[in-house]
Amino acid sequence: MKKVLLLVGILSIGLYANYQVEAKEENEQVTVLKDIEENDGEASGEIKQEDSVSKQRGLARAAATRTIDIKRFYIEVTDGAANSDSVPITNSKFTVSYVHNNRSNVLYEGMTNEKGEILNLPTKEIPFEVKSLNIRFTLGNDERGYVQRFNKNPYRFTFTIGFNMDATANTINFGNRNVKFGNTADPESPFYNFQAIRMNHYFDQAVQEYSNAVKMANDLLPETVPFTLEPINFFFEKGQYLEGKNRFYSKGHDSSGTSTIVLGDKSNKKFTTNYLKRNVMHEWTHWNMGRTIGLTKGGYNGHYGYNSNPQTSFKEGWALFVDEVFGKNYNLDRYDLLVQNDNSNGVNRLYGKSTNLTVQHVLYDLLDTGSKDEEFNVSERYQDEELSDLEIRRLNLGIMHTLMVESKATTLQEYLNYVESKYVLTKADKAKFAKVLEANGLSREGAFTLDNEGNALSTPLQANEKTSLDVNVIDEVADYYFED
Numbered sequence: 001m002k003k004v005l006l007l008v009g010i011l012s013i014g015l016y017a018n019y020q021v022e023a024k025e026e027n028e029q030v031t032v033l034k035d036i037e038e039n040d041g042e043a044s045g046e047i048k049q050e051d052s053v054s055k056q057r058g059l060a061r062a063a064a065t066r067t068i069d070i071k072r073f074y075i076e077v078t079d080g081a082a083n084s085d086s087v088p089i090t091n092s093k094f095t096v097s098y099v100h101n102n103r104s105n106v107l108y109e110g111m112t113n114e115k116g117e118i119l120n121l122p123t124k125e126i127p128f129e130v131k132s133l134n135i136r137f138t139l140g141n142d143e144r145g146y147v148q149r150f151n152k153n154p155y156r157f158t159f160t161i162g163f164n165m166d167a168t169a170n171t172i173n174f175g176n177r178n179v180k181f182g183n184t185a186d187p188e189s190p191f192y193n194f195q196a197i198r199m200n201h202y203f204d205q206a207v208q209e210y211s212n213a214v215k216m217a218n219d220l221l222p223e224t225v226p227f228t229l230e231p232i233n234f235f236f237e238k239g240q241y242l243e244g245k246n247r248f249y250s251k252g253h254d255s256s257g258t259s260t261i262v263l264g265d266k267s268n269k270k271f272t273t274n275y276l277k278r279n280v281m282h283e284w285t286h287w288n289m290g291r292t293i294g295l296t297k298g299g300y301n302g303h304y305g306y307n308s309n310p311q312t313s314f315k316e317g318w319a320l321f322v323d324e325v326f327g328k329n330y331n332l333d334r335y336d337l338l339v340q341n342d343n344s345n346g347v348n349r350l351y352g353k354s355t356n357l358t359v360q361h362v363l364y365d366l367l368d369t370g371s372k373d374e375e376f377n378v379s380e381r382y383q384d385e386e387l388s389d390l391e392i393r394r395l396n397l398g399i400m401h402t403l404m405v406e407s408k409a410t411t412l413q414e415y416l417n418y419v420e421s422k423y424v425l426t427k428a429d430k431a432k433f434a435k436v437l438e439a440n441g442l443s444r445e446g447a448f449t450l451d452n453e454g455n456a457l458s459t460p461l462q463a464n465e466k467t468s469l470d471v472n473v474i475d476e477v478a479d480y481y482f483e484d
C-alpha cells in the first residue's frame, strides 16, 4: 500500500464549551510529519481541560481506562483564503478510531448528519495511555455516491483530536469552522481538498432538495411516483479534465460501463458557489434522467443552438431547468421573458425553436407563479393548504419530476401533452396552459413551430438520435446568458 507523508498542522482552534460559550485559541504549533496511509489530508485539534467535563485522575492511583463520550463533533472546512466560505462535511461516512500498541481500533462507524455533525455516540472506554482519536471522513455515502479521485478512491480526511492527558472522563463537544486539510506533497492540496468537500456538500444539498421536492408532490398526490436515489460517483482532481470539462458519462468516462460524472479542473481556479451548485445538479440530473427514462445522448452547439433532434433540446433543457432552479433558489424571474425577447442581430434564436434554452424556459413557465408572460403553474388547482410562493415552486418541481418519469417523454411536446392530459382539465386551466405555449412560440399541440432560419416548420420535428450533433461538447452550464 502506498504511503504518503502528510503534514499535520494544528490550525486556529475554536472550541465550544458545553454551555455553547466559545473559547478561542490561536495556536501556532510546530508541525509534525506523520506517516499516514491512503489519506488526502489531515488536521487536528485538542480538547481543552476547561471544555471537557473531566474528572482528574488521582495522583495516587493509575487508571486503566479512559471514558470517551462524544456529544457533538462538528467541523467546517476551508482552504484558508480570506474570501472562502467554509463548508461542513455533510451526510458522509466517518469512522472514529484510536491507535494502541501500533494497532488501529475502530470505535465507531457512521454518517454525519445533513448539517455535518456527529452527535451523541454511545459512551466507550479506551486504554488510558491513548492520547487522541482519529476522526476519518469519506466524502459521500453508498446511497448517493462519492466524490473521488481518478484512481477511484473517494477523498478521505482525518481529523485528530487530542485529550486532556490526565482526564479519565472525556466529554467531547467540539466545533471548529476553520479547518484546513492539506498534505506536504502538494502545497495546493488545501485548495483542491476544499473544492472536493464543497462538491460533496452541494451534491448532498442537490439530493436533499430534489428528493424533498418530489416528496412534497408525493404527499399531495399519493399516486405519483416516488423519487428513487441511485448512487453515482463524481470525479474531480487537480489538473484533470481542465477548463471545466464537466460531463455525465452514461458508460463511464473510463468506458467501464458504470455511469460517472466528471467535474473538470479550471486553470483560473474559479469555482464559485453558483457554478458548483449548478454544475453538480446539472450532471446529476442527467444521471437521473438517463436511468429513469433512458435519455442521455445528444451533443449540442451551445444552449442557443438549434437542435434538429427535439430530444436533445428536451434532455438538455430539462437539466438546465433543474440546475438553475436549484442554483438560484427557484427564482429565474429576471429571465422569464428571455425566449420572447431574444435578439441577436435582429434574429430571435429561441422563440418557437428547438433549443435547450427554449425548453428550459417553457419548463420554468410551468413552475413559476405570479409572472407576467403567463398565469399557469402546474399545482395551482391541487393545493390542499396555504403554501408560500417558494413552497409552491418547490412542489411544482416535484410534480414536474413525477411527470417526467411517468410519461417517459423524450421530447418537450410529449412532456407537455402528458402534463395537459393529467393536470390541465378545466376550460379555464386549458386557456392558461395554451398561453404558456403561445408565449414561447409553440403550437397548441406543444410543438416547435420554426426552423433554424425562422421559417415555419412544414412537418413537426421528429425525435431521431441520428440527427443529433456528433460533437463532443463541454456540457457547459453557466454563462449562457448575462451573468449576475
Ligand SMILES: [Ca+2]
Pocket: 335, 336, 337, 338, 361, 362, 364, 365, 373
Ligand atoms: Ca417565460
Ligand SMILES: [Ca+2]
Pocket: 364, 365, 366, 367, 368, 369, 370, 371, 374, 375, 376, 377
Ligand atoms: Ca407560470
Ligand SMILES: [Ca+2]
Pocket: 336, 364, 365, 368, 371, 372, 373, 374
Ligand atoms: Ca413565466
Ligand SMILES: [Zn+2]
Pocket: 282, 286, 316, 319, 475, 476
Ligand atoms: Zn447537460
